[in-house]
Structures are given as C-alpha cells and as structure tokens.
Amino acid sequence: MGERTALEVWGDPIAHSRSPQLHATAYGVLGLDWTYGRRQVTEAAFAETLASVAPRTRGLSLTMPLKGAGFAAATRRDARAEATGAVNTLLLTEGSPRGFNTDVGGIVRALREAGVDGLDEARIVGAGATATSALVAVAELGARRVEVVARRPEAVAPLRRLGDTLGVSVAAVGFDVTAHTPVAVTVATLPGGAALATPAVDALAQAGGLLMDVVYGHWPTALSTAWDRAGHPALSGEGMLLHQALLQVRVFVAGDPGTELPDEHTVLAAMRRALMGG
Template sequence: MLTETATRLEVWGDPIAHSRSPQLHAAAYRVLGRDWTYDRRQVSEAAFARELASLDDRWRGLSLTMPLKSVAFDAARVRDRRAELTGAVNTLLLDTDGPRGFNTDIGGIVRSLREEGIEGVDRARIVGAGATATSALVALEELGARQVDVVARRPEAVGPLAALGERLGVDVRATPFAASLYSSVPVTIATLPGDAPVTDAAADALATDGGLLLDVVYGHWPTHLSSAWKRAGHPAVSGLGMLLHQALLQVRVFTTGEVEVPLDDEEEALAAMRSAIMGD
C-alpha cells in the first residue's frame, strides 16, 4: 500500500530543464487541495537505480522521460497493459511493496486525438520508428486502426513495430521517406525529434493526404511537418495536448492509485493544467 504521508514527487530525465511537468502537476494539486511538492531532477540512465534506491517513505511517485522509460520498466514490480506492450514506463507509483509502473503516453495520445475529433480510425500513419512510435502504435490500435504505415529512413527499424502490430492485430507496413505516393489516411502521428531534418519535398508529400497531424513535438514549433500541413491546408496540432493528457493520467495514478479512476474534480483540474501550459 502507498504510504498516506508520502507527499513528494519528481520528474526525472536527462536532460530535464525543459520539462513542463512541474507546472502541470502543481496546477492539478492546487485544485485538488493536495499539499504535495513536484520538482525535476536530472538523472542519467546509469544513475537511475542508485537514485531510486535513495528515496524514502516521503516519496509518492515519479514521472520519467527520456532516457529512463526502459530502466523504469525494469524497476517496476507490476506494470499496466500499456507498459507491458511497449516496454516503457513513464510513471512509477512508489508502493511500499515495490514500484508500480504505468505508460500514460498512450492514453495521452488517445485523449489528445479525441479532443481533435478523432474518435476512431481504421488506418493511420506514423512518421518515425523510435520509442515514441511504439506508444503511438498502441494508441492507434486502441482507436480501432487495423493498418498503420510507418515512414522511416531505415526500413529495418520498423521490425519491432511490425512484431508489436502482429500481437495487436494491426498490419504495420514500412514505408520509405522517398515514397512518391503515400496512401490517404485520416490521421498522421509524427514522432520525430523537433530538430530532425525533413526535406520540404518529403514533408509536402506526407501532408498531401495525411489527414490530421499530431506532432508529438512541442518545444520546437512549428516543425517542418506542421508547416507542410499548413501549406496543404490540413490541421496540425503539437504535442502539448498529449503532454497535458498524459500528465492528467499521472495525477490520477498518484492520487487514486489507478490510471482508470477519474479524479473527483477532474474537469477543474484539467482546466487548471491546460491554463498552466497553454494559457486557455
């Protein structure tokens, strides 16, 4: 069981100075009347186990960003389905019996897309084949996708995603950036780093029939891809919505112990969190 007196929380990663999680969580806990602290700490992958072992019973939980999601997965005593599917944990609830691991990135993507009117899809596209693409694939499967094209510079990088797709019943197809014609899809999720080089020609080709773009980047906006979507006259949203909603799910975990249990004042908390990072 979680120690009731535990009040400390942090987000860990390397680098970490850019993280907006403290703003989001502080806004939520003010609304919820929780006198908890939420800070940030730079922790490398090599130092993670040592830092985790140093925490005492004042600690309630941790948010994890890159490059710690895999080592957090290994540290968790039990994990939710989304974490098990992706091999990534971005939330640790520090129970006295051992850490419980969750992946709230997937729920963040699903809720962000639904906020943009995407209630379900049968096919979609992911740009990039890194760790975030794994969460994007599971999110699309939860929205009903049965075919997902993954655009990657190295087709072999799509192999793990194709294997995961097979487990989920999703046909994952590797597509090169050089493709002259992409199939039409209602939604594209871009998982590339904000400074990843993408030529205008490639971006324009992806945007032509790419539907809504959810670009998980929020610190480098606009991106090459979002600019191409604008030129094509199609909607594009940044990763701020994903960030907001995955943080709300983390607040659920830290407050209720479960990711699926809504907060008592969830709408008010969400509004405060949205205002903290978006100003509306």
C-alpha cells in the first residue's frame, strides 16, 4: 500500500487552527483517504521546511505569519494572490509551487451568503495584511469608494496604491473621528484582542451597515458588541474561515479554486457542522 496523500496547515502559532477539522471533514465526505496535519513553522524556517516536505506533500494551507513567504515561494499565482501579495494556499503537485489567496474569496462568499452583493461604498477597520484581502473582496462586490480606519494614516498608503489598480478610491481616517459616513458593509481586520476606545467603536457602529469581523477566536469583540448596542447585524470571521477552507479544498482536489467539488453542497454543509461543533 502506498503512502496516503498528505496536506498540512502551517503557521506560528498554529495550535488554534480550525483547518484540520474542516479539511478532514471535507475529504471524508469526498471519500478521499487523505491526511491533513498541522505544523508550527516560523517565517525564518519556512523555505528550508518547504524544501524538506515538498516531495511528499500535496499542498499547504498557510496562516500568519507565512502568507508573504508563501507568495515568495510560489512560481505561479492566481490573480487574487498577485493583487494582495499574500498566498495562503500552496499546491505542490506540479513540480513547482502554485500559490492562491482564498481569503479574498472567503470574504466575498461569506458576505454574499449574508445577502450582500453589489456595493457602492464600504469601510475597512485596520490597515494590516488582512485589510488588503478585504479591499480586493469589497472591490469584487462592486465598491468604488472605501474608507480605511487606521491608527496611522501612513499605513493606508499601500492600500491606496492597490485601490488605484482596482479602480477604487481609498480614503484614510483615524480612530478619533466622531462621525462616519454611513456604509452598507464594514469589514474589521483587527486582531481579536485589539484595545479600542468605546467612543471610537460607537462612532463606527452608528454609521450602521453589516459588520464582518474577521476574528473568530475572540468573540464577541469590542466592535461586534458596539454593533449590537446600535442594533445592527454583526458576523464573526467563521463564515470567512469556512468559505476560504472550501476554496482550499477545491485547489487541493481540482487544482483550481473556481472548480466546484462533486456534491459541493453536501461537503459545505458538513464542514459548517464541523465548524459549529455539531
């Protein structure tokens, strides 16, 4: 009997990752006898570790802080990875790594599932790496004006340059703003434990719209609590996590995040139950 097909998720830290249960569930439904493990890999050790596992590993899911290293390692990348400079999925079956960014699609699919499709304006809270994926996602949903709320306005400069390539006008504002323009959707990309002053989050919540907070391990967040106080809907990052994992499964099975899985509705439903602990 030959070796089982192996997949892994890498990051630093990695013990919190929900990817193993999501992927194991998907491959079980698909009838694939594949393994999916987790490995703590630092950014400094990434290249050496990749070289050691590539011959016997079908693919990798990458979490922080390895998405930039994944981008550098990929010899070919999909359009979303090229736009964001981030790769969270590496396919290793073709002799050289192919890189994909499924975070963008995860945000798009989760927002569409919540009834959002067709935006004029949106708001992003935070200007880190995940904000880049959020900007591409809201642009794909039609947004042409995006406000980015950040502690340091200069941190928004890369997002403004990306906006120029996407045809999106990006404006930077600080957390000290007391009144924001109403938008249909706010995507929060801050870490779960980020400290935010109550007046700042209340001002954001008063602008209304749906909140998608990409955090899923620290819920509720300061922002989601403020949205609740204001009577507006708030989503955790679990939807993004679920849908980006489904797109990764597509990559690992078919080599293409745009190719649907066999009986994909059943696969997604099973993954959703696994994520919810059912």
